[in-house]
Amino acid sequence: MDDCRIKEIFVVCDRSTEMNNHMMEIICKAKTIALEREYLVSVFYTGKISPDTLKGFSQCGVDILICGTSSSYIGMWQYSDLVTRWIKKRKPELVLFQSSECGKDIAAIISTRFESGLTADCIDISYEEGEGFRFVRAAICDSVIAQIHGMNCNMNIGTVKEGVFEICKVDRKSEMQLITFQVEEGSLDEKEICLDVSKVEQMKSEININGYSTVFCIGRGASSLECVERIFALARKYDACVVGTRPVIEEGILEKERQVGQSGRSIAPQLYIGFGVFGASQHVVGIRNAKKIIAINKDPKAPIFDYADYSMVADAKDILDALL
16 A cells, blocks of 8 residues: 555654745745655644645645644654654655754754655755755865765655745645644653753844845955945845855854855845855855846956846945945
């Protein structure tokens, strides 16, 4: 009976996190692969359930949504136990996690339990005839793009970086199946140490550079204090997010959370404007899904011009003066 079942791609959402763009990006990519291979896409989710949430999952092409609820906090090991049980039930060929702290922790545990290959921080996934699933990620200190094939295992596992895949609606041919379950208190082994809360502090909010439709990027050619101040002023005017290339981050001009590229984050804004960005391949990987790219650099041979929709050979300072 198992040999005749339809094969599946299993997407595991971060525990107790509401539906977000990162989840939707992974699901849409999983659906693209599934349509090519005639697979099903099943999603494991323990966040808030609402009509809008269900509609969002359905529009992304989810075939089976597995929703779990609990009256108490679900720890990392408990969540891993739940994911393990459902993987044993579904027997997927590919399991995908968000490339977050939670996602990486759970993925590592699941990989060990099932003795399966694990590729972290994927920027692309495909299926190759005769070789199986192919994962693409940065490697060797982000100096090369590696292509990885899982071998000698029935299931492959990957964590996926945020912002590398597009969100798209899928024309459904069948209704999404909804499976719900309740985690009963004491039904899972307690493996985490409980600590008394003695102090609660407000943590610094992480910068969500994927939440903007317009992004201004600071490159080394626009890293002077004057240019940086003007770019931030322009960003406030157009409700844009300011990011930077690796050299700008390493010089301490911007926070690490704003780095875009192989060793940083990938983004997919409607509009990307690079001020003084040279355009090394490591950076271009992070902006390949931008809808429109405008490049401003005074070096006419800058590689960024090969990828830009609009190119301006000019000093970034002069362009900033005109825009402001």
